Amino acid sequence: MARNKHPEQTVKLILDTASQLFFQKGYDRTTLQDIIDATKLSKGAIYHHFASKEAILIAVADRMGEYNTAVLAEVRDRKGLTGAEKLREMFRTAVRLSFQGGIVNMLPFLIENPKFLALQMESILNEAAPHYALPVLREGIADGSIRTDRPEELSEVLLILSDLWLHPILRPSTPEQVRARCTFFNQFTRQYGFELLDEDIIDAMVEFCRS
Amino acid sequence: MARNKHPEQTVKLILDTASQLFFQKGYDRTTLQDIIDATKLSKGAIYHHFASKEAILIAVADRMGEYNTAVLAEVRDRKGLTGAEKLREMFRTAVRLSFQGGIVNMLPFLIENPKFLALQMESILNEAAPHYALPVLREGIADGSIRTDRPEELSEVLLILSDLWLHPILRPSTPEQVRARCTFFNQFTRQYGFELLDEDIIDAMVEFCRS
DNA sequence: CAGATACAGACCGGCGGTCTGTATTATTCT
DNA sequence: AGAATAATACAGACCGCCGGTCTGTATCTG
Secondary structure (H helix, E strand, C coil): CCCCCCHHHHHHHHHHHHHHHHHHHCCCCCCHHHHHHHHCCCHHHHHHHCCCHHHHHHHHHHHHHHHHHHHHHHHHCCCCCCHHHHHHHHHHHHHHHHHCCCHHHHHHHHHHCHHHHHHHHHHHHHHHHHHHHHHHHHHHHHHCCCCCCCHHHHHHHHHHHHHHHHCHHHCCCCHHHHHHHHHHHHHHHHCCCCCCCCHHHHHHHHHHHHC | CCCCCCHHHHHHHHHHHHHHHHHHHCCCCCCHHHHHHHHCCCHHHHHHHCCCHHHHHHHHHHHHHHHHHHHHHHHHCCCCCCHHHHHHHHHHHHHHHHHCCCHHHHHHHHHHCHHHHHHHHHHHHHHHHHHHHHHHHHHHHHHCCCCCCCHHHHHHHHHHHHHHHHCHHHCCCCHHHHHHHHHHHHHHHHCCCCCCCCHHHHHHHHHHHHC
């Protein structure tokens, strides 16, 4: 085939295959030849759709990010919930997302490939915090379910702590450590009038650590 | 010269040159040829002292870490200070270290080279928190200058927040943002009975952001 | 004088990336 | 409508360079 009628399918194939390989072996250890072999495409095909190997990585990250933010946006725009309730729901879905299917398999990937860690920090501070957590915090302040005079900073700290500290994916932890961190996190948020982690989520995180 | 009487000097030369290059161009973009050109050594010499390019990076990181922890250990073991005072002193020296001479030049380096970011997170959670912040926190609890029932978690959160969130080095920030974050951070620690950032440090951070 | 040490530098496989070629589709012109 | 032309979607040979190895050699130590 020389001119495909549906090049988007080829792009999707490349992205799917590449992300799988990145997860398995890490970005550095995945060569273009690996992607070529797995997709049975040619080097020309891949470089026709992507400018570089790193462009593939960024596209993979973007696609993941878009899915996550779409889910978060849905919660943010839901009606009939207080700010605190929305925030709780966001955390629930974020944890659920990360555990089933999605980010779970990234364990070795994230560790092996710090480039992603940096991208994630960037997306936390430039996307998730200002566009998703912050408006919900503001709602919570308005409806009285959240108390703080610095929502901007609180939104950043909440996400930094949950993603980089609390989330057990990033490092090996014992169940006790996970529980202790969750308790501390709840103590922290209680200061602002709300609590995000209930027993269900904590159990899910603990359970994940066992495996 | 074929057999040097002081090979340690060669190692130091490699480490000094490499760290400088890593800072300037980032690890990935620094080639072994760059190091060879700058040191005027041969490839054989470098691979005689280091097993790989990454081994050089790790050695550079280790050397920096050793210097930092030595300074922190000195504060930790000082006599005649309360726990809260020691913690404050640790933060002061950490900021001072990072601004004058040391980590300042790492700005593009850390951003360009996420491998270091991962190493830093590891060292925060495995070294700095348990061995330096935690004992000081315990002292503070004993002498009444710090109040918390979860010193382990607090030590981790303090360092995560200060290093990855508060520290302006990692991302561009306006003076207002820096001040707001510092205020939030002080509000946070006040909850545990102490305050870490005084006007001097905040001014130093703001000043740094201008340049 | 016999290792062991501290280099020097040619050499190599493989990597990311480029470049040219070609088949197929879309567009334009008459 | 249909031929000419351009643009697209690949294929795959090719290239420069990079990290790493390997052999050779001069100097020091025991």
